[in-house]
Amino acid sequence: MRDIQAVLRQRISDALTTTIPVLTRRDVRLPMVTGKAHAVIGMRRSGKSTFLWQCLAERLAAGTPREALLYLNLEDERLNGMNAVDLGGVIEEWFRQAPGIRDRTRATLFLDEVQLIPGWETVARRIIDQERIDLFLSGSSAHLLSSEIATSMRGRALPTTIYPFSFRETLRHAGLEPAKPWSRLPKAERSDLDAHLRKYLVNGGFPETQGIADQDRAPLLRSYVDVAVLRDVLERHAVSHPVALRWLQRHLLSTAGGLFSVQKCWDTMRSQGLAVGKDSVHAWLAHLEEAFLIRTLSLATTSERRRMVNPRKAYPIDPGLIPVWSRSPEPQIGHALETAVLIELLRRGHEVDYMKTDEGQEIDFLARDHAGKETLIQVSSDTANAETLARELRALAAESKRRTRAEALLISMDARSPQVPTGVRWISASEWLLTENRDG
Numbered sequence: 001m002r003d004i005q006a007v008l009r010q011r012i013s014d015a016l017t018t019t020i021p022v023l024t025r026r027d028v029r030l031p032m033v034t035g036k037a038h039a040v041i042g043m044r045r046s047g048k049s050t051f052l053w054q055c056l057a058e059r060l061a062a063g064t065p066r067e068a069l070l071y072l073n074l075e076d077e078r079l080n081g082m083n084a085v086d087l088g089g090v091i092e093e094w095f096r097q098a099p100g101i102r103d104r105t106r107a108t109l110f111l112d113e114v115q116l117i118p119g120w121e122t123v124a125r126r127i128i129d130q131e132r133i134d135l136f137l138s139g140s141s142a143h144l145l146s147s148e149i150a151t152s153m154r155g156r157a158l159p160t161t162i163y164p165f166s167f168r169e170t171l172r173h174a175g176l177e178p179a180k181p182w183s184r185l186p187k188a189e190r191s192d193l194d195a196h197l198r199k200y201l202v203n204g205g206f207p208e209t210q211g212i213a214d215q216d217r218a219p220l221l222r223s224y225v226d227v228a229v230l231r232d233v234l235e236r237h238a239v240s241h242p243v244a245l246r247w248l249q250r251h252l253l254s255t256a257g258g259l260f261s262v263q264k265c266w267d268t269m270r271s272q273g274l275a276v277g278k279d280s281v282h283a284w285l286a287h288l289e290e291a292f293l294i295r296t297l298s299l300a301t302t303s304e305r306r307r308m309v310n311p312r313k314a315y316p317i318d319p320g321l322i323p324v325w326s327r328s329p330e331p332q333i334g335h336a337l338e339t340a341v342l343i344e345l346l347r348r349g350h351e352v353d354y355m356k357t358d359e360g361q362e363i364d365f366l367a368r369d370h371a372g373k374e375t376l377i378q379v380s381s382d383t384a385n386a387e388t389l390a391r392e393l394r395a396l397a398a399e400s401k402r403r404t405r406a407e408a409l410l411i412s413m414d415a416r417s418p419q420v421p422t423g424v425r426w427i428s429a430s431e432w433l434l435t436e437n438r439d440g
Contacts, residue, residue, distance in 0.1 A: 004086055005093075007078040012094055016067050020057050023050045024173040024207070027166065027347075030055070031158040037128055039149045040138040042162035043292035043317050044232075045224050047207050048138045049073065051162050052110045055136060059108055067098035068107040075113040084119030091131065108134040115139040121152040128156045140231065161292075163343055164318040165205030167197060167433040173210050182431040193430045194415060201336035204320015218324045225249070225293065225321070232291035233284070244274040245284050252285075252294050252314045253325040256335040257364075259311040260285075260296070292317050295342065300353035300366045313354050315339045333413070334381035337429055338364060341379050341411055344433055358402075361395035366406075374406035379429075383418040397421045 028051060030038055038055075040048045056069050072090065074082070091109075095102045109127065114120045114137050127133050137157065149157050171177040176196065178185055185193075203209060206224065209217050229249055239245050247269065252260065262285065266278045288294050295317065299310040316322060319336035326332050345352050345367050355363035355376065365377040376399055378392045393410065400408035400423050408424045417426040 004079060004082050005089070007076070008082075008086065008090060009093055009097075011072060011076070012070065012090065012097055015070055015072055016094075016097060020060065021050075021053055023053055024165075024169060026051050026054055026162070026169060028160060028162060029349075030160055033158060035128065035156075037124060037135040037137055037153065037157040039153070039157045039159045040136060040162060041149075041159050041292075043164070043224075044140070044228050045206055045208055046162050046164050046292070046317075048162045049112050050207070052112055052136055052138055056108070056110060064108065065101065065105060068101045068105050069110075070094050070107070071110040071112070073112040074116050079116075082117055084117065084123050087117050087120060087123045088126070091127065091133070102132070106132045106134065108136065110136040111138070113139045124153065125156055161346075163205075163347055164320070165207055165210070166344060166347060167200050167205075167340065167430075170200050170205055170210060171196060173207070178434065182434060190428075190430065191415070193434070194413070194428070197413075197430050197433070198333065201319050201333055201340060202323060202331055204318040206318060206320060209320060217320070221321055221324050225253070225324075228291045228293055229288075233287045237283070237287055239284070239287075241274070241276050241280065244269055244276045244280075247272075247274060248281065248284055249288060249293070250325055252288065253316050253321055254327055256315050256319075256322050256332065257313055257338045260314045261311040264311075295346065297342075297352055297354045297365075300355045315342050317343065319343075334379075337381050337411075337413065338379045340433065341365070341377065341429075345377075355399065357395050357399050359395075359398065361391065361398070363395050363399055374403060376400060376403065376406050376408045378410050380410065380412040381429075383412050383414055389418060393421055393424060396424050400424065 026047060040051055042048055052071060056071055059069055060066060094109075101107055111120075114124075116139070117123075124135060124137060127135050149159055165173060168177060171193075178189065178193065182190070203217060204221070206221065209220055212220070229245070233239060233245065234242055248265065251265065262278060262281050266276070266281050269276055269281070285296070289296055293316070294314050296312045296314045298307045298312055301307055301310075316339060319339045322332050322336050322339065342352060342365065345365065348369070350367040350369055353366045355366045357363065363376055364379050365375075367375045367377060376396055378396050380389065380392060383389045396408040396410065400406060410418075410420055410424055410426045411429050411432050412418065412426065413429050414426075415428065420426050
């Protein structure tokens with residue numbers, strides 16, 4: 001116990017004087033609700049720890065004294081055996097080393113990998129209830145799920161999801177972020193951005209994969225998925241049939257945007273000699289989504305029964321995962337663009353479903369923002385195929401007549417607008433992804 005306390009004293013002393021790292025700024029909005037902790041969640045390696053540093057730097061720039069900002073990463077072998085009592089003692093040791101802060105200003109505590117400390121929830125609740133401290137929590141997605149935050153924190157924490165880099169963030173990371181709005185960019189710069197978008201759709205946005213050699217990217221991304229499946233699904237939920245789970249994971253990551261039916265998946269597994277229960281497939285799908293490996297969409301309908309019986313659409317959390325598991329030797333730009341648009345909608349806080357018109361035609365997304373505004377979205381990487389374009393536009397135009405308050409939007413890789421019917425708006429994928437309007 002004395003060793004842990006000595007390590008904590010030194011860690012706190014170092015943390016209060018360490019140089020703040022210079023990192024790529026993330027476009028993430030924190031909930032503006034007083035009296036709540038911020039629980040930063042997301043897939044492994046998506047940048048949760050660096051986002052905590054960004055929040056610390058922003059508070060320092062806003063005038064908070066440096067000694068009132070404490071970042072502690074609890075993943076330290078010297079802290080093995082640390083418990084809730086030790087964690088609670090961090091507060092007293094911090095204020096002992098920074099005298100006067102407790103009474104002079106509101107402090108902020110950033111606890112990274114907090115799930116490693118048994119009983120951390122009780123300490124977090126006490127800090128929120130009794131101290132003048134803003135609290136940020138982050139850690140493994142296996143232990144900081146949205147549902148568990150609500151339960152363990154009893155309404156005292158709100159989640160903030162960190163996704164891999166967006167297109168704009170990848171440009172910023174490379175020093176290529178446009179300084180002007182799209183409408184004021186010269187044609188040559190727009191063309192360059194379109195080329196960078198194609199690269200982004202292949203390489204994806206995981207921060208650590210930016211700028212590395214192509215032959216190193218796929219093994220690194222596989223390792224991310226392997227760890228997430230092992231730690232956040234297999235170990236956490238004691239899955240008894242890892243081979244079947246891995247089959248499901250590969251299937252979902254190799255068919256981005258495809259319709260997924262648990263019944264058909266279960267039938268296929270049985271035909272391949274994988275003896276699993278249908279309930280297990282349902283559970284594994286939920287676990288993979290909880291681990292932020294995939295996002296699934298339901299059919300937009302007012303009938304709960306129709307939502308349950310109709311297939312869902314499944315997407316990876318990042319377009320860079322698609323070529324790693326795709327069975328096609330050709331780049332899957334269309335599926336990657338659809339994935340990028342969905343993840344961007346989720347970043348902007350939209351609720352998203354997919355749609356089928358009364359005539360049975362599919363619309364990629366029905367998105368609703370926080371104010372209830374609806375947008376019907378078709379995504380196309382190439383509108384050169386006149387028949388495909390006509391089919392997608394026909395579905396948009398027909399549904400927009402039924403949903404008169406919804407905007408009908410075609411997002412494509414074209415540099416110029418294809419011919420679209422009245423009531424449908426076209427926007428280039430680069431422009432849409434680079435818009436600064438967080439509500440779409």
